[in-house]
Amino acid sequence: MTFQSMTGFASLAGAAGEFQWVWEVRSVNGRGLDLRLRLPDGFEALEAPVRAEFGRLFSRGSITVGLKLAGIGAQAVPRVNRAQLEATLAAAQEVSDLAAAREMPLAPFSALDLLGFRNVLEIEAAPLAENTEVLAAVTAEIGPLAAALAEARAQEGAGLRALLAERVDRIAELAAAARETAEARAARRGAVLRERVQALLESTAIADEARLSQELALIAVKADVSEEIDRLETHVAAARDLLGGEGPRGRRLDFLTQEFNREANTLCSKAGATDLTAIGLEMKVVIDQMREQVQNVE
Known part of the structure; x- marks a missing residue:
């Protein structure tokens, strides 16, 4: 299955005898597959084949299918x-x-x-439902109508996938920048801490040097963001796999945006420096954009 948006529109029109008919279908975002039918009186028998065909092609989206008939002559x-x-x-x-x-x-x-x-x-x-020619004509177009909607959703999905790929690439760039910034900061901070500790040891009688070492280690751990960056890079790889894969993937991408956001929040809270905080904030903006776009993915 191609990468599909949940938004799309398609219509098919035709004639049978003295009658003209128009099928229309609209699709918007939905948590699951919500299929609604608007059929003329007497055409309730079309509901089963419509649900079967659209259920075969789509797994998510709020889809409204309508049939209009005219030309009673x-x-x-x-x-x-x-x-x-x-x-x-x-x-x-x-x-x-x-x-x-x-x-x-x-x-x-x-x-x-x-x-x-x-x-x-x-x-x-006269009852149109008794007109076998009309019934056969509109029934034959159920499959083509569903296929036309799938094509419309796929066209929008192609653009959506390109936008999401750009967002993921930007997150990867920001994660790399965060790693470089964090490593440079750690080197500077380590040197400063060592100098201060040495000065403290030389000028003061420390009762428990082991405890001091433990506290310094805890400070270093709390300031370390390497694990968050590692997880961000793992999520980037997973997102790229989903964007290049097959089948419905909207829910999994939505879950990944939540994980991206979790790591970005932790990165900001542990940053301790304006340059690293700025990277984390920009990452959150990109993730918010990605989350909004993911809501439209099947």
């Missing part, structure tokens, strides 16, 4: 809505009685005037 049958006609006649009589009581003249009223009132005359189409 000669099969349209006019029908009088008797209930609405009776209500209209009663209302007309009430108006006539009120006008007569007030000696108000009314224009002549004919039976044909009733046809102008809403819902008195209805146009009833």
Whole structure:
């Protein structure tokens, strides 16, 4: 399966006999696969093949599939809505009685005037679901419609993958810069600590030199960010594997962005220097951008 976005649109149109039909499908982000159908009355039998085909091609996304039919033509049958006609006649009589009581003249009223009132005359189409030609035509396009949506999502997915690859590359660059900065800082800091400890030992009677050594070691460990950088580089390799792999991978990429963010937060908290903090903050910005884009990956 190609790298797919969860956003896409596709439509297919055609005709069968006197009827025209249009299939439309829209897809947006979703935690799982949420398939919603909007079918004309009498076409409920299409639901099963639609769900089967879209379930085969997609694993995530909120997808709405709709079918519109038009062109009832000669099969349209006019029908009088008797209930609405009776209500209209009663209302007309009430108006006539009120006008007569007030000696108000009314224009002549004919039976044909009733046809102008809403819902008195209805146009009833012959049941389309009984038209086997129409049913066969729209059913045959379910597969092509799903394939068209897959193509639309794949096209957007290609651009999305390129953007994510840029973000991952930038995180890798920042991790390398953080390692270089941290190593240089450790060398400087180690030299300063050694000088201060030596001066302290020469000028003061230290009761417990072993305890002093332990405390200094703890300080060094707390300031060491090499493990965080190692994990960042591991996550970079995993992200690149996912971007180059097959099948749905949105959830796994989302998990990786959380891990990236965890390491970047720790890096900032242990930085102890403005240059390393600046690298960590820029990394968090890139990770936030990546997280937003990952939400659209299937």
